[in-house]
Amino acid sequence: MTEKAIHVDYIARVEGQGAINIDITKDKKVKHLQLKIFEPPRFFESFLIGRKYDELMELTSRICGICPVAHQITALRAIENAMGIDPSDQTKDLRTLIAISAHIQSNVLSMYFLSLPDLMGYESVISMAKDHMDIVKRGLKLKKLGNDITEIIGGRSVHPVTMLVDGFSVLPEKNKLQTIKKRLVNAKKEAYETVDLFANVGIPDFVRKCEHVAISDPKYYAINEGRLRSSEGFNINEKDYRDYIYEKQKPYSTALHSLIKDRGSFMVGPLPRVNLNFNQLSSDAKNAAKNCGVKFPNYNPFISHLARAIELVHDIDESIEIIDRLKLKQEQRSISCKSGFGAAITEAPRGSLYHSYTFDNNGVVKKADIVPPTAHNAYNIEKDMKKFVQTIIDEPIDDITFKCEMLVRAYDPCISCSAH
Amino acid sequence: MIKKLKIGIFKFTGCAGCQMEIFRMEEEFLDLLKLFDISYWKMAKRDNNVEDLDIALVEGGISTPWEIEEIKCIRKKTKMLVAFGDCAIGGCIPSIRNWIPQMESENLVYPDPSTICSTKLLGIGEYVKLDGILKGCPPHRENIIELIKSAVLKIKPRLRKHPVCVECKFNENICLITSKKLPCMGPVISAGCGAICPTLNRECEGCFGPMSNPNAAALADIFKNIGLNDADIKRKFRKYAGMSPEFRLEAGH
Numbered sequence: 001m002t003e004k005a006i007h008v009d010y011i012a013r014v015e016g017q018g019a020i021n022i023d024i025t026k027d028k029k030v031k032h033l034q035l036k037i038f039e040p041p042r043f044f045e046s047f048l049i050g051r052k053y054d055e056l057m058e059l060t061s062r063i064c065g066i067c068p069v070a071h072q073i074t075a076l077r078a079i080e081n082a083m084g085i086d087p088s089d090q091t092k093d094l095r096t097l098i099a100i101s102a103h104i105q106s107n108v109l110s111m112y113f114l115s116l117p118d119l120m121g122y123e124s125v126i127s128m129a130k131d132h133m134d135i136v137k138r139g140l141k142l143k144k145l146g147n148d149i150t151e152i153i154g155g156r157s158v159h160p161v162t163m164l165v166d167g168f169s170v171l172p173e174k175n176k177l178q179t180i181k182k183r184l185v186n187a188k189k190e191a192y193e194t195v196d197l198f199a200n201v202g203i204p205d206f207v208r209k210c211e212h213v214a215i216s217d218p219k220y221y222a223i224n225e226g227r228l229r230s231s232e233g234f235n236i237n238e239k240d241y242r243d244y245i246y247e248k249q250k251p252y253s254t255a256l257h258s259l260i261k262d263r264g265s266f267m268v269g270p271l272p273r274v275n276l277n278f279n280q281l282s283s284d285a286k287n288a289a290k291n292c293g294v295k296f297p298n299y300n301p302f303i304s305h306l307a308r309a310i311e312l313v314h315d316i317d318e319s320i321e322i323i324d325r326l327k328l329k330q331e332q333r334s335i336s337c338k339s340g341f342g343a344a345i346t347e348a349p350r351g352s353l354y355h356s357y358t359f360d361n362n363g364v365v366k367k368a369d370i371v372p373p374t375a376h377n378a379y380n381i382e383k384d385m386k387k388f389v390q391t392i393i394d395e396p397i398d399d400i401t402f403k404c405e406m407l408v409r410a411y412d413p414c415i416s417c418s419a420h
Numbered sequence: 421m422i423k424k425l426k427i428g429i430f431k432f433t434g435c436a437g438c439q440m441e442i443f444r445m446e447e448e449f450l451d452l453l454k455l456f457d458i459s460y461w462k463m464a465k466r467d468n469n470v471e472d473l474d475i476a477l478v479e480g481g482i483s484t485p486w487e488i489e490e491i492k493c494i495r496k497k498t499k500m501l502v503a504f505g506d507c508a509i510g511g512c513i514p515s516i517r518n519w520i521p522q523m524e525s526e527n528l529v530y531p532d533p534s535t536i537c538s539t540k541l542l543g544i545g546e547y548v549k550l551d552g553i554l555k556g557c558p559p560h561r562e563n564i565i566e567l568i569k570s571a572v573l574k575i576k577p578r579l580r581k582h583p584v585c586v587e588c589k590f591n592e593n594i595c596l597i598t599s600k601k602l603p604c605m606g607p608v609i610s611a612g613c614g615a616i617c618p619t620l621n622r623e624c625e626g627c628f629g630p631m632s633n634p635n636a637a638a639l640a641d642i643f644k645n646i647g648l649n650d651a652d653i654k655r656k657f658r659k660y661a662g663m664s665p666e667f668r669l670e671a672g673h
Contacts, residue, residue: 012466015436040433040538045523049514053654058625059659065437065558094435109443113464124465126458129450135631136450145447156613157444158437159627162620169622170622253533277482336554401441405466 003028005388013114015066015125016415020404022250022385033135035382037255037406040420045368051152053079053337053363054165060355063372064417066109068159069102069150070348070400073224074350074355081239082342083361085166088331091226094168097152097322098160099223100315104146105350107270107308107315110412111198111295112139115305117199118406138190142312143189145180149319152176167333174346180324182229184316189315192288195309199292203302206402208387210299210380211263212272221273221280223347228409229276231297232277234260238345240335241354243272247371248379252348255418257379258371265379268351269411270307271298277357285310300382302409337363348373350414374418377411425474425572427502428460430494432543433514434480438505439463441558442477448565455572471499475571477554477564483541495548500571502552503544505559506629507578510663511541512557518663519672542663552577555610557660563600563612581632584624586614587615592617598622601646601657608634608666626659629664631664640670 006022019036044063051059056075061068075094080087087095112135113125116230122128129136147157153172154160162169213234215226229235236244248257260266275297278286287297289310343356351373358367383405392400431529433513439461447450456475460468476498480489495501506512517525518540524531546551554563563579568575580586584606588595596602596618604623610631617624630636636657643653654672662671 010462012462013464014466015463017431036596040487040543041529041536042433042483043517043525043529043538044514044519045519049512049517052652054656055659058627059513062437062557065440068435068437079504115441117466123467124461126453126465129453140449141447143443147446155616158440161622164622178445182631206457236472249531249535254536256530256538279485342667 004397006397007403008401008405011405013117013409014415016081016413016418018408018413018415020385020408022389022404025395026391030386030389031388032395033382033386034252035378035385037253037378037415037419039415041252041254041419042385044420045370048365048368051365053083053357053359053365054416056357056365057163057310060160060163063370064414064420065158066106066414067102067348067350067417069098069154070346071355072160073099073352074344074346077224077344077346078342078355078357079165080342081344082340082357082418083336083338085335089330090326093322093326094153094172095163095224097319098150098163100319101146101149101153103223104312104315104347105143105150105397107312108139108143108146108231111194111308112136114145114410114412115406118409119203126358137195142175142187142190144182145183149180152180164333165303165335165347165402167331170327171330173185177323177326181320184320188313188316189261191309191312195292195306198306198309199294202302204306204388206302206367206388207299208384210303210383211260211266212275213268213352213376214273214276215267215347216277217280218403219280221277221318225346228345228352230266231272231275232263239343240397241343241345241356242369245371247375253378255375255378255415258376259379263298265383266376267301267380268373270311270350270378271301273347274307274310281310281315284317285314288313301407302410310317337361350374350412361390370420372414372417372420374415376411377413378418381411381413382410422455422572424455424457424497426459426472427456427568428473428476428494428498429458429463429469430460430476430478430545431463432478432480432491432508433483434505434512436463436479437558438479440510441561441564445561445565448492449617456568461519463620470497473499475500475502477502478508478544479504480545481507481515481541481543483538485537485539488547491544491548498549502554503550504554506555506557506627506660508544509553509555509629510543510661512660515541515663516658517541521657555579555628561609562613582611583607583616583631583634584609584611584618584628587611587613588618591615591619592619597642597646601649603643603646603652605639605656608636608639626647626656626661629661630664634666636667636670
């Protein structure tokens with residue numbers, strides 16, 4: 001018998017269209033828990049067939065308005081892997097810089113605008129602005145910094161245009177990058193304030209040890225390239241992704257659920273990144289993490305906000321480093337269109353993003369396979385929620401409902417992506 | 421004191437990039453709140469109210485039966501309904517799937533398509549009357565401000581109807597078609613982006629949709645002369661606005 005039912009018919013302050021349905025039985029057990037993603041699918045994997053390799057950057061960009069940069073880079077790297085193209089160090093550096101800028105804007109949006117109102121007791125950032133203008137202005141300033149970097153390199157912040165196979169249509173202007181560098185140096189203070197804010201704001205005390213997955217590289221904090229690793233010893237090359245990870249359809253969700261073969265659900269995103277790649281963070285980011293009073297590795301999904309803040313410190317440090325070493329020389333792109341299969345995994349702001357394509361001799365797509373971070377996370381959110389609700393089952397129904405929404409927002413899902 | 425206008429921001433089948441362009445107004449955002457009450461915006465607010473809206477900015481196209489009901493419902497409650505971005509106007513890039521049998525797409529993506537209720541992806545104007553459109557993927561924030569500012573002042577917004585070529589001339593760009601033989605869509609595409617791509621050394625791909633009264637057939641001929649085959653030309657027109665009457669012929673049947 002159902003005693004209580006939790007329904008959120010359209011989750012607020014997340015990207016896209018999702019709902020929550022939970023039944024709680026008379027003997028206080030969670031039953032029928034669903035993260036119901038009702039976002040209308042757009043069938044990218046179907047209509048990309050027949051399109052040409054040099055269009056994929058702009059086409060897949062439209063999977064997501066928040067993380068277009070991640071889709072562009074992942075598509076480009078998959079094409080380059082298929083055609084045996086190895087871009088120059090300069091191209092890789094510029095791609096890292098623009099990817100980081102996209103992380104800054106997306107993570108600041110998630111922290112300050114989508115989730116902070118929950119943690120400070122407001123319905124939205126608009127009502128929060130009345131009492132905490134300083135905090136809102138700080139968020140806007142940091143977000144603008146990320147967006148401005150994307151715009152300087154990519155031409156515009158939403159669906160940028162300059163990234164091409166094996167290079168850029170045009171290089172950013174040196175003096176603009178120098179101005180940005182000054183702003184990055186000044187923003188460090190605000191990044192520390194962000195870490196302070198999220199280290200001290202109250203979050204639910206909830207831990208569920210699950211498998212954390214991210215790309216990883218021994219030399220640097222992996223964002224555009226690396227082996228896919230996990231907290232449980234999983235360690236694979238991106239081209240072998242489909243040998244290990246599969247998808248399952250749930251009748252109530254237009255986003256497919258991802259599972260690791262013979263193991264089950266897993267989590268991707270800022271928290272798994274910080275947990276797995278802690279040693280590769282910049283020294284200031286590591287110190288900020290060590291001094292904030294929270295221990296890593298950490299398996300409280302609500303610590304994701306703090307992980308974003310720690311990444312913000314790192315993102316600023318690494319951006320400055322890249323700007324310092326960029327020489328910005330004109331380079332020739334060299335492309336020889338070949339048939340074949342190519343796959344790539346990058347870290348989008350919300351976690352690991354997989355693209356793979358099979359091309360014919362003319363560079364026309366024969367098969368496309370895309371798995372965005374929120375499709376990776378969807379099943380894990382349900383598993384977290386099931387355990388989480390059990391721990392707060394005696395609370396009033398409105399409180400449980402609100403906290404379930406908070407849990408979803410901690411993952412910062414990008415639902416449009418997930419139902420691409 | 422001008423009465424604050426009530427705005428609603430809605431998302432249908434799309435990518436949220438148009439809403440991101442509103443979030444992108446970091447400098448203007450707090451000032452805009454002095455002129456507008458945001459009554460409905462799921463992506464930003466937990467308390468939402470859809471009654472008596474002065475302006476509804478609707479992002480995304482229509483691709484499910486309940487989206488048809490929803491958009492009709494919003495229409496009834498709104499004075500000024502705006503198709504916000506290319507998806508709302510005509511489906512944008514995801515509308516490429518309209519040329520593929522729906523079952524084929526569903527079978528390719530889902531092991532069990534029986535739970536999927538998708539239709540062809542069309543613009544909201546197919547189902548309700550529109551009071552304004554904001555072109556672009558995404559629309560430029562200056563155009564968004566122009567439109568909502570005009571609504572406050574009760575005047576007609578000044579949105580561009582001429583092609584990207586005009587903006588190229590403003591930027592003193594050299595024509596990519598005549599100088600480099602690149603297949604630039606600029607001559608048939610609506611301005612409003614500031615000719616971003618040609619200025620950054622790339623041909624225009626058409627993300628602002630057709631300009632007013634374009635000559636698509638003539639541009640298709642030019643593309644043929646510079647070496648594109650029929651399939652390439654079809655792909656060019658079947659991209660951001662393949663469903664539009666202006667490009668429908670070149671986009672193929």
